[in-house]
Amino acid sequence: MIRINPKISEKLFVALCVTVIALPLILLIVLIGDVAIKASERISWHFLTSFPSMKAEEAGIYSALVGSFYIIVLTGAVSLPVGVGAAIYLEEYAKKNLLTNLIEINIANLAGVPSIIYGLLGLGIFVHMLNLGRSLLAGGLTLALLVLPIVIMASREALRTVPPSLREASLALGATRWETIRQVVLPMAIPGILTGSILSISRAIGETAPLIPVGAVAYMAFLPDSLRDPFTVLPIQIFNWVSRPQEEFTLNAAAGIAVLLVVLLTINAGAIVLRDRYQKRTR
Amino acid sequence: MTLQTRNISGETEPDPSKPTAGGRKFHHKAGSFAEHIIVWFMFACSILSIFITVGIVGVLIFETISFFREVTFAQFFLDTRWTPLFSSKHFGIWPLIAGTLLTTSIAIAVALPFGLLSAIYLSEFAASNVRRAVKPLLEILAGIPTIVYGYFALILVTPFLQKIIPDLSGFNALSAGLVMGVMIIPMISSLSEDAIYAVPESLKEGAYALGSHKLPSIFQVVLPTARSGIAAATTLAISRAIGETMIVTIAAGQQAKLTFDPRVPIETMTAYIVQISLGETPAGTLEFKTIFVVGFSLFCMTLIMNILGQKLAKRHIGTTE
Numbered sequence: 001m002i003r004i005n006p007k008i009s010e011k012l013f014v015a016l017c018v019t020v021i022a023l024p025l026i027l028l029i030v031l032i033g034d035v036a037i038k039a040s041e042r043i044s045w046h047f048l049t050s051f052p053s054m055k056a057e058e059a060g061i062y063s064a065l066v067g068s069f070y071i072i073v074l075t076g077a078v079s080l081p082v083g084v085g086a087a088i089y090l091e092e093y094a095k096k097n098l099l100t101n102l103i104e105i106n107i108a109n110l111a112g113v114p115s116i117i118y119g120l121l122g123l124g125i126f127v128h129m130l131n132l133g134r135s136l137l138a139g140g141l142t143l144a145l146l147v148l149p150i151v152i153m154a155s156r157e158a159l160r161t162v163p164p165s166l167r168e169a170s171l172a173l174g175a176t177r178w179e180t181i182r183q184v185v186l187p188m189a190i191p192g193i194l195t196g197s198i199l200s201i202s203r204a205i206g207e208t209a210p211l212i213p214v215g216a217v218a219y220m221a222f223l224p225d226s227l228r229d230p231f232t233v234l235p236i237q238i239f240n241w242v243s244r245p246q247e248e249f250t251l252n253a254a255a256g257i258a259v260l261l262v263v264l265l266t267i268n269a270g271a272i273v274l275r276d277r278y279q280k281r282t283r
Numbered sequence: 284m285t286l287q288t289r290n291i292s293g294e295t296e297p298d299p300s301k302p303t304a305g306g307r308k309f310h311h312k313a314g315s316f317a318e319h320i321i322v323w324f325m326f327a328c329s330i331l332s333i334f335i336t337v338g339i340v341g342v343l344i345f346e347t348i349s350f351f352r353e354v355t356f357a358q359f360f361l362d363t364r365w366t367p368l369f370s371s372k373h374f375g376i377w378p379l380i381a382g383t384l385l386t387t388s389i390a391i392a393v394a395l396p397f398g399l400l401s402a403i404y405l406s407e408f409a410a411s412n413v414r415r416a417v418k419p420l421l422e423i424l425a426g427i428p429t430i431v432y433g434y435f436a437l438i439l440v441t442p443f444l445q446k447i448i449p450d451l452s453g454f455n456a457l458s459a460g461l462v463m464g465v466m467i468i469p470m471i472s473s474l475s476e477d478a479i480y481a482v483p484e485s486l487k488e489g490a491y492a493l494g495s496h497k498l499p500s501i502f503q504v505v506l507p508t509a510r511s512g513i514a515a516a517t518t519l520a521i522s523r524a525i526g527e528t529m530i531v532t533i534a535a536g537q538q539a540k541l542t543f544d545p546r547v548p549i550e551t552m553t554a555y556i557v558q559i560s561l562g563e564t565p566a567g568t569l570e571f572k573t574i575f576v577v578g579f580s581l582f583c584m585t586l587i588m589n590i591l592g593q594k595l596a597k598r599h600i601g602t603t604e
Contacts, residue, residue, distance in 0.1 A: 006496040013498055017404035020397050024465050025420055028427075031435050085328035093322060094329070107332050112519070112589040113582065114526025116553050117339060119560070120578045124342030128566050145335050152332070178318040206428025209528035209553070213560040213574070235430045235529075242434050242533055250438055257431050264428070 035261070038254035047255055051221045052237065056248035061256055063220035064237035067136070068205060068263075070224065071233055074140025075147060075204045080197055082144075083151030087193075090152070091159040092167075092181055111149040118146040119213035127214060134215025137227040142214050143204040150203070154196025158189045191278035198271040205264060208235035234260050343582055346575030353569055359576070365539035365555075367573045374573070376580060378539040382456065382549035383581075386531050387524040389460025389545060390467055394520055397464070398471025399513065405472070406479045407501055418473075425469040433533030436462040441534060454536030454548040463530050467520045474519065478512020478599055479505060511599035515592045522588035526581060528553035552581045 042057075050060025094100040122142030132138040162185050170180040186193075211233060218240035220232040234256060241253035351359070354374045362375025401421065405414050440458040445451045451458075482505050490500035506513070536548025537558050550558070556574045564571045 006498065010496070010498050014404065014408055017400045017408065020400040021404060021417060021421070024397065024424055024468055027435075027465060028424060031431070031439065034439055035431075035434075082328045082331060085325040086332065089322070089325035089329045093325065103329050103332060106336055108593065109586065109589055110332060110335060112522055112585060112592075113339065114528065114553065114585055116526065116528045116556055117343075117578055117582050117585075120556070120575060121335070121339045121342055123560075124346070124575070125338055148335070149332065152329075176315075176318060178321060206430065208428070208430045209532075209557065212557050215560075218561075235428060238430050238434070239529065239533070242430075242437060253434055253438075257434060260428060261431070264426070268426075 032261075035254045035257050038251050039258035042251045042255035043258060047252075048259070052219055052240075056246065056252055059241075059249075059252055061234060061237055061259060063223055064232050064234045064256070065259070066223050067216075067220065067231040068233040068235075070136055070231065071140050071143060071211075072201065072205055074136065074227075075143040076197075076201045078141060078144035079148050079151050079201060083148050083197065083200075084155050084193060086148075086152045087155030087159060088181060091156050092177065092185065107149045107152055111153065114209075115146055115207055116209040116213070118142055119210035121145065122210065123213040123215075133228060134217070134230055135228045136224050136231040139211050139214050139216060139231055139233075140227075142210055143207060146207065146210055147200050147204050150200040151197050154200050155189075155193045158192025158196055159185065161192060162188045191275045194278075195271045195275040198274070199268060202264060202267045202271070205233075205267070206235060206260065208239050211236060234263075339582065343575055343579040346572050347579045350569070350572040350576045353572075363541050365550075367570055372569075376577070378541045379550060379552045379555055379577060380580070381541050381543065382531075382535070382539065383525055383551040383553070383584075385456045385543055385545060385549060386460040386463060386527075386535055386551055387521060389457060390463035390524040390527075391517065391521060393461055393464025394467035394471050394524075395517055398468045398516070398520075399475055401468065401472040402475035402479055403501060403506075406476050407497070407505070421469045421472055424466060427466070429466070429527065429529040430533075432462050432466050433529045436530055436534035448546060451546045452536070452548050454534060454538075455546050456531075456535050456549050457545040459531045459533075459535035460545065462534070463524055463527055466527075466530070467523060470523060471516045471520050474516030475509070475513045478509040478516065481512065481599070482508045509599070511595050515595035515599060518588050518592035518595060522585045522592065525588065526553065526585050528557060532557045552577045556581075 046058075047060045048065065049062050050058060051063055052061075053059040090100065090103065094103075119142065122138055122145075126132045126138035126141050127134055132141075166184050166188070167180055170184045171177070175183070215230070216232050216236045217230050218232065218236060220230065224231045238253050238256040238260065241249045241256060358374045359376055362373050363377050364373035364375050365378040366373045405417065409417065436458045437454075440462055441451070441453060441455065444455075444458055448457075486504050486508060487500055490504045495503070531551045532554040535551060535554065537550050537554055538548045539550040539555065540547065542549065555577055559570060559574045564574075
């Protein structure tokens with residue numbers, strides 16, 4: 001049997017590992033490079049401010065951008081208070097009993113449910129049972145339920161960073177549980193809660209699958225006026241362009257992707273800056 | 284905040300606002316009426332998560348029962364054709380399950396070796412500054428929307444693979460699976476890294492003391508100890524791949540076929556749901572019910588994998604303590 005020098009085999013192994021880590025990152029660069037090159041042929045003020053069109057060069061993402069904005073505001077408006085409320089209850093009030101245990105297992109499992117299933121939930125409950133139709137409201141509520149488990153988990157994580165001794169000190173001084181939470185726990189935990197929640201909710205911007213059963217339309221030549229109006233979002237518009245066989249629409253898809261990635265990057269960076277600024281102030 | 288209407292809360296009152304600290308109850312001042320309302324609101328918020336599950340299961344089962352009033356179990360489980368949209372309708376689920384398993388297997392075949400090697404490197408070899416730089420880069424892969432990966436698979440990967448495999452179809456399971464694998468790498472990598480990290484240093488030191496080199500100690504001591512955690516990571520990744528929708532819808536095709544040939548168009552369960560949802564299918568029709576039956580099958584498969592994954596993760600914590 002040939003025995004390889006352990007030092008050499010270790011070096012070979014490390015080289016293999018480095019290759020394996022580098023490869024997906026190189027693919028990422030290729031992807032971003034391709035998108036950037038193709039997008040540069042389409043992105044213009046016209047692209048951002050035009051409705052979709054049968055002609056690729058004239059088609060834009062105006063209705064999709066506005067739709068994405070509305071949807072994300074709705075998603076945040078519902079999932080943020082509910083998620084933070086649930087997190088505070090579970091961290092600060094809940095006793096260790098069967099119900100709490102059930103809620104916790106349930107939240108962990110909900111986070112693993114495929115997003116398309118949430119689309120079917122939205123279709124069954126919001127679109128048909130509550131008769132909201134294929135509307136902005138149905139879409140926003142569906143995505144709110146989708147991100148709720150991760151908003152709860154992120155907020156609980158942030159609440160856990162506040163040392164228990166501070167709570168005990170506040171209670172010892174005669175404050176009620178809620179006064180302690182409002183005046184001691186939340187001021188310390190808010191930066192973490194906000195960052196975690198914004199990152200969780202921003203995931204909804206890139207979601208395509210759950211909105212297809214709920215009925216986001218691919219061709220919106222007007223803007224929604226009310227919560228009951230039909231809507232489209234950026235990922236749905238990109239999906240529509242990618243699925244078309246004509247090559248010129250590929251450029252539109254790439255330009256849409258570029259806008260989507262820039263929006264996501266901005267929000268993520270914003271959330272992190274927000275956290276840093278808050279942390280400096282509270283210290 | 285008004286502090287007027289305070290009283291000591293009685294022990295017998297089943298009040299969710301009653302605090303416990305480290306399991307030890309202590310007397311405290313109960314809050315005002317407004318405080319009770321707030322607590323009940325927050326309690327309702329956490330209960331909502333249970334209603335979401337009830338809603339999901341309820342909607343899926345309701346339509347599934349309604350589906351099986353028109354289609355028999357034998358037609359669903361024993362037929363090998365899935366053609367609900369054709370004039371000769373067949374409702375055999377197996378082609379969709381085969382398509383799902385095919386793309387999932389390809390994805391895991393990529394993500395497991397890549398993720399595991401990354402995890403070994405990051406936890407055992409990389410300097411801490413390299414680790415700090417590489418981890419967020421890998422996390423970016425997980426943060427990119429799946430629609431972007433779908434574009435990547437269809438527009439870039441498939442044409443490239445067609446140069447190597449000439450009879451590769453424009454829609455195929457291979458490129459969808461490969462790209463999905465890249466997306467899942469960070470998931471396997473970070474969960475496996477946690478598992479490897481949890482292996483006690485003393486075990487490695489024991490191996491070194493017995494004269495082992497670094498590589499044998501990794502493969503014969505560290506990885507076997509961390510195997511439950513790595514299995515948990517893989518199981519959760521499989522669940523993720525089964526439920527992944529946009530990549531397979533865009534790049535793998537929409538032809539339900541009972542085949543394990545990665546070169547031809549297939550259809551996954553998720554892609555079928557999208558295909559039907561894109562058309563205007565009125566509620567109550569059999570086609571409408573099929574998406575919920577497929578959804579329910581999908582939900583069961585991912586739930587089983589998730590529960591298994593959590594069990595394995597728990598066992599891992601048990602073995603390393």
